[in-house]
Every structure is written in C-alpha cells, then in structure tokens.
Amino acid sequence: MTLVVTGGGSGIGLATVRLALAAGRSVAVLDLDVSAVSDVDKAISVDITDPGRVHRAVRSLGPLTGLVTCAGIAPSGGLLDSSPDELRRVFDVNVHGTAYAMQAVAPVLRDGGGGAIVTIASVAAHRGGGLLGGTPYAASKAAVIGLTRAAAREFAPFGITVNSVAPGPVRTPLLAEPEAFAATTLLNRVATPGEIAEAVLFLLGPAGRNITGEVLNTNAGAHFA
Template structure:
C-alpha cells in the first residue's frame, strides 16, 4: 500500500519541520525527492540524513526565474516529475491594523504566489506524462480566518492556496493530474516550541484531541494523496488538525 517506488517528487521548504517529514516519508515509501529550500545548511543536513534518494536544491521559491530554472533542471535530470508538494511558507502574526504593505507582499509571495511559480514550471512535464500529483500544504487558518497563530496576511494566503489548488484540480483533471490540499492545525515544529506554556495550553484546549500534530502525521496524509490509492481524489482539502475544524 502507498507504493511510491520509482516516483520522482519535489518538496519545497524541505529543510526542516513539515517539509523535512514529508520528504522523509516519500523516500520511505520508495520515491526519489528533490528538496527545495533557501536555507542551504538546513537542506544539506536533511539530505545527509535521508540518504541517496534525496538531493538538495538551494532556491528561493518566491523568485520566479530562480525557481523555474531549478524545477526545469530537476525535470531534465530525471526525465519526468510525478509529485510536487508545495510546503514552503512563512508565518505572519501581525494584526491587521499593524500589517504593513511590505509584510503583506512578503507573506503572499512565499505562501501563495510561489505555488503558482512552482506549478507553472512543473505541470507541463506532468501533462506530457499524463500523470501528476499536486499537493499543497495550506493551514486551517485559511479556513478559519486565523485564530491560534496566523492572522490576516497568513490566513489570506492560505485561503488563496486552497482556492488555487481547487482550480488546478478542475483544469488539470483531463490530463491525469490530481490536485489536493492538506490543512494542518498546529504542528510540533521549532516555531511552536517557542510558544509560552500559557499559549500552548490555550491552543491545545481548542483541539478536541487535546494535542498538536507531529510532522509525521501531516506527512502521512501527503503520502496517501501522492499514492495510486488516492487516484480518484482531487480538489479535496484534508484537515490534519485533531478535530479543530470539523467542516
């Protein structure tokens, strides 16, 4: 089950946290993975841990020419691309009245526009192959208007990511390409490790299962959506949030 042997995957923001866990899970199930991240040290460390099926690509996914060239190079070397996981993101907790235009554009560029860039570079090869899996890591903040951490810019970007993925699912279905979104709630990453005990407790009490997700639990959802078992699932949004949303 969930056999990804000989599948070729790209994961953005793969140097740490959820991206690292996703890359590890895809490799565990047999895939080859190019890990894209702008943090050269973090992605190099991750690749060293994951072994020969992993390769690092240092790139800023918000720079259109840079990310386009990187993805096209990966496809040229592999001869194809089967799976694209858009995970790269930044958090913004600025309240709306404190939100500057610079912060708005920074968050939208990395969390939403970069998905357009990566898909624009990746989809032609998938159309040629008649097969593809596009998976977006969004957030329950995009469905709930923020709440626990993310606020206006982050929520808007993640809502846009959900909408973009649905549009891709509709347009690309005739070519054998599925597009789905995973919406995590709070996940045990270095970001959440910096939360105060009071904030952690308040956040956990909002989650019916009473805890935050492990990165591996988000990665498991990605592996499923990348697999042939999910071949008839497209345009869906899968919440991995312990019951926080329940829509």
C-alpha cells in the first residue's frame, strides 16, 4: 500500500516523503524532477498539469493508502501584472493539478476501502496575498481550500478523508529570503519544511481519521498578524 506525494522532489513535498519513509510508509513521488528521491519505492517524472500522464502514473502504483498534493508554484505578481498565460499557469498547477491527482487517486482509495488526502494550501488564501504571494497565487490557494472541502463531502461515503494544510512562510526554494517574512507572523518565525510535513503526517495517520473538510493553519499565526 503506497502513499502518493505530488511535488515530492523538493520543499514541503520532499520533507513529507522523508518523514513518511522514516515512519515505515511506502511512498511514490510524482514530480517533474525526481532526482532527489531515488530511495523511494517509485519515483515518476510527471507534469501534474497533464491529466492523462497523472492517471497513467497512478494506475502503475497498485493499492494506495493516501495522497499528498504538494506540487505548486508561487508567483508573486499581482493581478494587473499577470498575463493570461501566467494566470492560466498558476491555476493549472495549483488547482487543476491538485484536482487531477484527486481524480486519479480517489477511485483507488475507494476501491481499497478508504484512505486520506491532504492538500497544501497557504495562508495567502486567508490574507489575500500580500507579502506571502500575489493575487493569482492567493486565489489559486483559496480554490484549493474550496476543492478540499467539497471533495471531503463527495468522498466521505467512500471512507476517504480530505483535509488541507495551510502554511505561512516556509524555508523552501519557492520563498526568496525567507527570514524577511518572519515579521508577517505572530510568532516572528519561519517554518521548516519538516514542521509542515509533521502536520501532513498527523492528518494521514490514526489521529486524522475523524477529521475531514478542515484546514490546518500551520502558519505561526500569520493569518492574524
């Protein structure tokens, strides 16, 4: 039984993979660049915005226990600065890519008796962008939260929980000069990818079996600051 992690080649995704492996889970990574995860059970180079390739990759994995959707991009530009292609790209990766992964994995979980899905949102969805992402990015992550909550209702009869983790500033390649963002949080700190991964594993584990349709805000109070 395998846990699928999209975007598992770097950042929060890679930290989630490492933590899941340490916990004894079988893990498969879907990402454009899988060079950092040669030690997982299966690593498949996939463009998450290509639904056909996503479905084919998932079908090759056999029985599954869950899905974590970490694949994402974080453009900082505002709505007025974004071209139609840029707008389309951020929604294709962050929203459509998440939906394609859900569409591929959920039937496998259903047929196997259930499982858990965790999406990665952002505090930008609550704050409306600003320092932690531009308007298109914030809108895409708000859409991820809406998708998560609706899928939780749709998938509940199949024994599948669906929740989201919404980080604030995290030390990943997506965030340039992360320490400059500490002041945007109440705790005046920037999270490590491992700290966010701990929250993901909580929702995937036994303690998360009675939680669905929720957003776990792991942002050091950034949504209040």
